[in-house]
Structures are given as C-alpha cells and as structure tokens.
Amino acid sequence: MLDGISEPLRHAPIPESYVDGNFKKNFDSHTLFYDGYYTRQDQILLHGPNFMNLENEITETSLICPSTRQIIQFEKQTHQKKCSLISFKPINKQDAYIFQLKSGSKFLIKPNANEHDAFKNKNVLLTMIKFDNLQWIKNWVEFYVKSHKVNALILYNNNAPNYSGEDILSILSDIKGLQTVRVIDWFFPYGPRLADNWTGRLAFCQINALQHARWRYLEKANTVINADVDELIVCEDNIAIPDLLDQTSQKYLEFTGVWTIKEGGTDFSIPEENRHYSNYFYSQIHKLPTKKWALKPSMCKDAHLWHIHRIPGMKNDVNLSNLVEYRHFPEFNSGWKTFRTRRPNSFRKDHTLCNQYKKIGWA
Numbered sequence: 001m002l003d004g005i006s007e008p009l010r011h012a013p014i015p016e017s018y019v020d021g022n023f024k025k026n027f028d029s030h031t032l033f034y035d036g037y038y039t040r041q042d043q044i045l046l047h048g049p050n051f052m053n054l055e056n057e058i059t060e061t062s063l064i065c066p067s068t069r070q071i072i073q074f075e076k077q078t079h080q081k082k083c084s085l086i087s088f089k090p091i092n093k094q095d096a097y098i099f100q101l102k103s104g105s106k107f108l109i110k111p112n113a114n115e116h117d118a119f120k121n122k123n124v125l126l127t128m129i130k131f132d133n134l135q136w137i138k139n140w141v142e143f144y145v146k147s148h149k150v151n152a153l154i155l156y157n158n159n160a161p162n163y164s165g166e167d168i169l170s171i172l173s174d175i176k177g178l179q180t181v182r183v184i185d186w187f188f189p190y191g192p193r194l195a196d197n198w199t200g201r202l203a204f205c206q207i208n209a210l211q212h213a214r215w216r217y218l219e220k221a222n223t224v225i226n227a228d229v230d231e232l233i234v235c236e237d238n239i240a241i242p243d244l245l246d247q248t249s250q251k252y253l254e255f256t257g258v259w260t261i262k263e264g265g266t267d268f269s270i271p272e273e274n275r276h277y278s279n280y281f282y283s284q285i286h287k288l289p290t291k292k293w294a295l296k297p298s299m300c301k302d303a304h305l306w307h308i309h310r311i312p313g314m315k316n317d318v319n320l321s322n323l324v325e326y327r328h329f330p331e332f333n334s335g336w337k338t339f340r341t342r343r344p345n346s347f348r349k350d351h352t353l354c355n356q357y358k359k360i361g362w363a
Contacts, residue, residue, distance in 0.1 A: 049204035122152035146360035230332040251296035257326035278362040283350035
C-alpha cells in the first residue's frame, strides 16, 4: 500500500470539482498491488489497479533478489484501462523479492502459490458480494449446484458489513455437491460514482477481482459462471451451462437477462430473511441491455481481460446464447442507494423459470 508520504499516490485525471469526500473515500489511491502470486511454475505475476500517474515510477522500478542483490528484469508489463500486470521469472529457491520504486521506497514481496489444482476440472461459480443477505447467498449457490452442475465457488467479499468470511463458509457447509469454496477478503475501495462516464473508468475493484480469480485460481477449471447473487441463469430445456458450453466452438457464451418480480410487483417491505427466489416468477418481456458470461478457461488467451459483462476478444456463439438468459431479482440486494421498483404491467409469468424451480425441488 502507498502511504502518500514517502511514495506518491495514484491520482485520477478528473475535474477538480469531482474530488469531494465521497470520491476520496471510494477511489483507490493507495493500492500498488492487490497480490503477487505464481501463475505458472515459471512465472510470478504482480497484479494491481491501473497505475495511472504512477506508471513512470513503475517503469523505473528495480526488482531485487535479496540473497544475491541481483536485479531481475520484468518479463512483461501489461497496462489496461483498469488493470496493470507485471510478470517476471522466479529465481530458484527464492521466496521473497524487493520491489524498489523510483522514489527509493521498498516493498518486500512474497509471492503466494496459485490454487489451480484445487479447482482443476471444477465448474465454478464466481462473484463479488457486499450487501447480500447470507440466506440469499446460500439459496443462490444451491440453485447453481442443482441447475448447472456447479461444484466449486469463489466469493470476493468486498467489505460486507454484516458478516465475515467464516460466517459465509459456515452457512454453505451443508450444501451437497459443493466441493471447493474460497471466500477471499477483497477489502479494496470499490470505486467512486461519478457523472460523465467517469465511474466506469475509475472502478478498479470488481474487474480486478475477476482477473485475480482467473490467474490465481481458475486456469485449470472446467467452467466458470459469472453471476451476481441477485441473478439466476436459466436455459431452455433446463440444460446446464457446462453442457451448453461443450456445444460451442469457442467455449464461451454471453447472454442477456430480464427483471423478475413477484406477481404484485416489487415490494421492499418484505423482510430480507423471508425473500426466497422461488416466490418470484414474473419476468419482464423486454430484455436488459447488460450481459453476463460463462466460459471454459482453457480457451481464453492471456490477452483476454475478464470484464464484468463480457470478455472482449472472445467470440460468442450467438445461436446457443439465445438459449440462455439470466433473471435479475431487484429485491435481492439491500445496498442500492435507491429502490428500483417495477410494476407488473409489462411482466408475464415466466414458465422457463417455473420449470427450473420444479426441476430442483423449489416448486
């Protein structure tokens, strides 16, 4: 972490009028790297947010082997809009490295092992959580285990205020078929909410959690499904996502969704603990503009950055993606600044979703 005293902080190139207390709280000015870890046996990855004004500092950085004082050369530097990655080859039997900035500040980096083998051949559900009720999380995971052959889960806990990672692990412990779970404390600022499209450029947190999951955990996974706790994915004929991906040439699908509500419309007065997905089966006729995705990681090239709503460079199978939609449940999130209410006049009974509920024993 950068302290702003001996090292410079990350600064966003935005109008000064936007820089208020909310911005300073939510913009990640202090994180240099989220993590350092072995992506493969012969490669260590240092992974951080976009360096922005720090790029010159990083360009003139020295990476030093403490035991020999040898200067290590970076193998590759990748700087995307929200993500910066630096890779280098490890030195035999060396478990720590000194990262020295142009300013002279030094950081001791101890790379972590990857967990590719823990998720090898697994069908993995991946998301970030913050304001989601624990019971919702459990029901959501159960749906994917029963509907889409999910047997592994990675949750990035972005400072959830009402429970800990241990609480999450405890409530999920009795789900049959769920074999591997990681709850990762991802305590970094999510990003400020600003006008003029600045929010999308400065929200580093979630997109980098996706990259972290990819490189440290999921390189050997069979399938990855990217969905939020307020989203359930349904397919025509109740086919499971891993099976549908097997039919695609690129092993990648991106798909749209619709809002799903109760028969009388959204009702946020219902206590959170009494909300169960199976009571919500009226879906909007018109599709939402945002997409979600699922893929086989083995087909994803290194240059493909995992985004929240798509993976640029991956080719979607349009015909098969038309068989998939997600259902977005507005009442299954308690963290919205404003309630997103919907009336039932543009909704109809969702028979595909009802059939899925019956298949998994929810109806």
